Amino acid sequence: MRRRRPSPAWAVGVAALALLAMLGKAGAETLLRTRLNADIRSTDPGTNRDANTDGVIGHVVEGLVAFRDDTSIGPMLADSWTVSNEGRTYTFRLRQGVKFHNGATMTADDVVWSLKRWLDPATQWRCLSEFSASGIARIEKIEAPDPQTVAITLDQPTALFLPTLARPDCGQTAIIHRDSVGPDGKWIAPVGTGPFKLAEWKRGQYVDIIRFDGYVSRSEPRTGYTGAKDVKVDRVRFNVIPDSSAAKAGLLSGSLDVIMSLSTPDLEGLRSQPGVQLSITPGLALTGILFQTGDPLLKDVRIRRAIALSIDTPQIVDAVMEGTARANNSALPIGSPFYGEVQSHGYQQNLVEAKKLLAQAGYHGQPIKMITNKRYTYVFDSAMLVQAMAQAVGINIEIEVLDWATQLDRYNRGDYQSMAFTYSARLDPSLSFEMLTGPKASQPRKVWDNPEGQEMLRQSMMIDDTAKRQALFDEMHRRFIADVPMIVLFNNSELTALRKNIKGYAGWLYPQPRFWGVAVQ
Amino acid sequence: MLGYLARRLAMTIPTLLLVAIAVFALVRLIPGDPVQVMLGDAADPAQAAQLRAQLGLDQPIPMQFVHWIAKLAAGDFGHSITNNLAVLPLILDRFQVSAVIVLVAVAAAACIAVPAGLVAAWKQNSLLDLSVVGGATLLLSIPSFWLGLLLLLLFGLKLKWLPVIGYVPFAENFWQAATFIVLPIATLTMVEIGVLTRMARAASIEVLRLEYVTHARAKGVPEWRVLARHVLPNAFAPTWTLIGLVLGHLLGGIAVIETVFTLPGLGRLLVDSIFARDYPVVQGCLLFTAVIYVVVNLIVDLCYPLFDPRVTIA
Amino acid sequence: MRIRANTAIGGTLVALLLGAAVTGAFWTPFDPLRINLRARLQAPSSLHWLGTDEFGRDVLSRIMVGAGASVIIALVTVLLAVAAGMVIGCAAGYIRGWADRIIMAVNDALLAFPGILLALAVMIVVGANKVGLILALGLAYIPSVVRVVRGTVLSIREKEYVEASRVIGNSEAYSMLRHVMPNAIAPVAVLATSMFGWVLLAESALSFLGLGVPPPAPTWGNMLAASRPFMETAAWLSIAPGLCIALTLLGINLLGDSLRDRLDPRMAHG
Secondary structure, eight states: OTTOOOOOHHHHHHHHHHHHHHHHHHTTOOEEEEEESSOOSOSSTTSSOOHHHHHHHTTTOOOSEEEOTTSOEEESSEEEEEEETTTTEEEEEEOTTOBOTTSOBOOHHHHHHHHHHHHSGGGOOTTGGGGSTTSSOOEEEEEEEETTEEEEEESSOOTTHHHHHHOGGGGGGOOOOGGGBOTTSOBOOOOOOSSEEEEEEETTTEEEEEEOTTOOOOSSOOBTTBSOOOOOOSEEEEEEOOOHHHHHHHHHHTSOSEEOSOOHHHHHHHHTOTTEEEEEEEEEEEEEEEEOTTSTTTTSHHHHHHHHHHSOHHHHHHHHHTTSSOBOOSSSOTTSTTOOTGGGOOOOOOHHHHHHHHHHHTOOOOOEEEEEOSSSHHHHHHHHHHHHHHHTTTOOEEEEEOOHHHHHHHHHHTOOSEEEEEEOOOSSHHHHHHTTBSOTTTOTTOSBOOHHHHHHHHHHHHOOOHHHHHHHHHHHHHHHHHHOSEEEEEEEEEEEEEETTEESOOOOSSSOOOOTTOEEO | OHHHHHHHHHHHHHHHHHHHHHHHHHHHHSSSOHHHHHHTTOOOHHHHHHHHHHHTTTSOHHHHHHHHHHHHHTTOOOBOTTTOOBHHHHHHHHHHHHHHHHHHHHHHHHHHHHHHHHHHHHTTTSHHHHHHHHHHHHHHHSOHHHHHHHHIIIIIIISOOSOOSOOOOTTTOHHHHHHHHHHHHHHHHHHHHHHHHHHHHHHHHHHHTSHHHHHHHHTTOOHHHIIIIIIHHHHHHHHHHHHHHHHHHHHHHOHHHHHHTTOOOHHHHHHHHHHHTOHHHHHHHHHHHHHHHHHHHHHHHHHHHHHOTTOOOO | OHHHHHHHHHHHHHHHHHHHHHHHHHOOSSOTTOOOGGGTTOOOOSSSTTOBOTTOOBHHHHHHHHHHHHHHHHHHHHHHHHHHHHHHHHHHHHHOHHHHHHHHHHHHHHHTSOHHHHHHHHHHHHOSSHHHHHHHHHHHHHHHHHHHHHHHHHHHTTSHHHHHHHHTTOOHHHHIIIIIHHHHHHHHHHHHHHHHHHHHHHHHHHHHHTOSSOSSSOOHHHHHHHTGGGTTTOTHHHHHHHHHHHHHHHHHHHHHHHHHHHHOSSOOOO
16 A cells, blocks of 8 residues: 555545545454455354365364364363273363353353254264264263263274364364354354354355454463464454465455465465565375276276386476475375374386386276366376376376366266375374275275275274374385375475464464464564 | 237247256256265265255256246245355345446447447548557457456556455445456456447448438538437447347356456356356356346347337337 | 458468468477476577476477467367358248247257356366367357358348249259358358357366366467466466467458458448
8 A cells, every 4th residue: 555656546545545444444453364265155163164164163163172283182172081981981171261252151061062963963064974883983972970071982992083073174073152053953153162253254255253352262382273372363354265366466465464275386476575475384185196996907006006106206296386395105194193214115216117017017008097177286287297207108198177076076986097186184194094995896986995904994093002003004005005096196285375464373284274373563 | 019028028938948947957967066066075975965865966857957946936046055045145146246347348348339430430441440440359359368367467466556356345335346346347348349349330331321321411411410410320229239249148258357356246156156066056147147138138129229210119 | 451451461360370280280399298397487588489388398389289279179169150050040040930939949048148158067068178168169159150040041031033943943952052051151151250269269268267178288278277377477378378369369350351341342240
């Protein structure tokens, strides 16, 4: 505004008016303006949701436990817990004096009510199936022995109980006040315990959250979705801007303060801008090339292996992610506490070996279709580079561009030869393997159909012992690399651009922003 | 007049019914479904089946069609799968944005194009004519979204005269709203000037050759009067038809411009809904655009006699 | 005078386009598909006259090959729309009665959709490839041809010489082919030239909305769409294909004008 150039008189008039309006408001509240690439689906946590919804709602509601920066589980609304009854009963000690947005104090009764609501099929909670017979464990009992204690009994021990409760896509199994729903049980709006309250949702345009003055922060430092949540702005506005170039332009012109989930081409132009700072955080999402191991041609592991050996993963990652991510052939993300020396061994480019394998397999240039999409630049670019590199050893890959929904349909049906694909973040190593591993007969979307792998996965979900789990994940990695059901390329980085006057922002492994602890100067 | 109107309206019914069938069939032909988009890469089959049942997508397709039509007949366009909003208010809300841009742009284009075309025709084959036609043809040849991007870069980023993103409804703040839609309107205006100038020029040439113009000139009527009184009204008539066609199409078809300028318009809504497989919204939008197209062309036809005295509506 | 300017400029531009397309089919300065990650986003230089793109591919080579792809797509689409439109339009105009009413109802229904969005939906169904694109755009443009042809047929079939042809014993089909069709050709030819331009535009618009001819094969449309994120940092990426589309359209439109003037000097409709 201050550096306006001479413009027609009316524009100056408009500018003056706008400036006056801004000054009038500036005294009243500090506003942080950020961007969503699509409108949120609802305000009901973990039901009608997507990543954008989770990101907004994560500021408004909280659960008993939450993920820390390194994806370990930390206390949130529960201060502590004990596990008894052979790993089947979790007894949570609740934090004292937690206030809901309507001023009510949280008690064990609210927790029981919330949990039972999630477990009611009518709520259509996304994670209900996790607590069914086909999931990690069934919940047998939820009790509140006293107003500060809640005990949950499962039908079998599982390593995934707390991580599942904390999952952002499960709405963090939020503890909400009864006023969130009407007398008929229908959702109204979240009355949660988060540091922000939902203020206004102008559909298709923006969602506003405002500071919750009654919030009592935890004392330990900010970490993940827990720790101190010290709100330093009055209002955060999530503007719905589908177009990334427009969002970038908005940041440059100063009408936005923060834009998340940038694509790498955007980065180029932003690096050199004086008013802009960048936050680059390694993430958990995973991009790679999937193979249909049931395909007449690709069922031959030698051909799959030849493709893996024909490509130079670090070079692809460098070009696609512009130096913001590291190559990783392992199913476990680099940031995972279980990612170790074993996981760092993947595929080494070896053109001679690749050609030899192709000759042995009798491959002579049969076309291999590779599906990709333009919704995710990095998926598209990865496919392009793999195609070009595989061509050097005589592998004939034909790119097919589909829209994302069509590609998902083909993925879910297993109807493809190969595809460049991206998986959203999984916060537990077992879940990282679970998204890939399973029998194709009953779950056609799974890429890795290996009975021994499935058995190891099952064990990793039951055992709570870190060393034993590590041993399982190491062995699974070796077999995964040997089978080449897919080529993992890298874990996506979360790229965020902020105006220079925004202080205190930090990304973390999970690709969602946190606007507590963030100040506008 | 009323009889004509009734007949025209009756004629649109089979068209719209066909549109409805086509829309419904097209939407179901598109691979993928809203449930998969919602669940992303973690689509548990049981969960997916539950969602499908809840959305009524597990029913046989003819049944789904009957349900849809029955509700439509009662004026209910259904609810969006993505965000559970009622479809008709959603469409109307977005339509306002597109309508403002298209109406202003086409009106502005017509105000420039018709006189320009007339003058070019009047001075046919002169240097002036050549430059008008050349300019119009050039404008016609520029991809609209490319032009939009260039304008956005120039006025939004380099000169910083106008905001780059966002939209404010006119009801909220007129001037602020204006700053957001100046560029899209300018882009669209420039493209339409190209189309309309050529039409206006062609029509004017035709009229200038007619006898009554020669006659008027012979009678010693001043040249400006000949143009203003005799040529302009008659030359405007065919241009008016084209304006109708352009309006009808643009109202649904400015998705690209809305994408460039991130405006929450009808075209953008439709494109987003296609990609999200939001069936009720896609169906609603397409049907709505078809209705608008039919209505606009009806209005254009009804207004035709106002511009062309030779035509009467029986 | 004006006609000559039209023909000359339009002809030159179109000749340049065809020249680039034909040359591109046999020879380009670089392999248009060869990825060179060490030469990404280089500005125009004596080596790469139009610079390189985000994969280090030579933009000039891609423009040349893209010219061929774009011309073929536009040409086939127009031929498809014209052929189908002529047959359907003639049938409707000649048979009249119920068939005509049904055809025109369907036609109006198709016309009532915004063409580009219809094409987008069709492309998702058929697949984002050249065939899908041609089918989608062809379908979107058939109704306009049908309308023009039917209009012409209706106005001509009652003319005396057509009547005469029937009276002297020529069959309906013969009269139709011999006398009615030729009259429909002039307006259709004019429409076809405009359509050629629309297809070029629509192809880039579709790429821009996320569906077009799949890479790595270049078309001007997908090059322009891919250049979007680099508009500020590497402007040459969008200027080259944008200008090519604009100049080609200009050439086509000018040629269309001169064609119209020649075919029917009186008929000066846009």
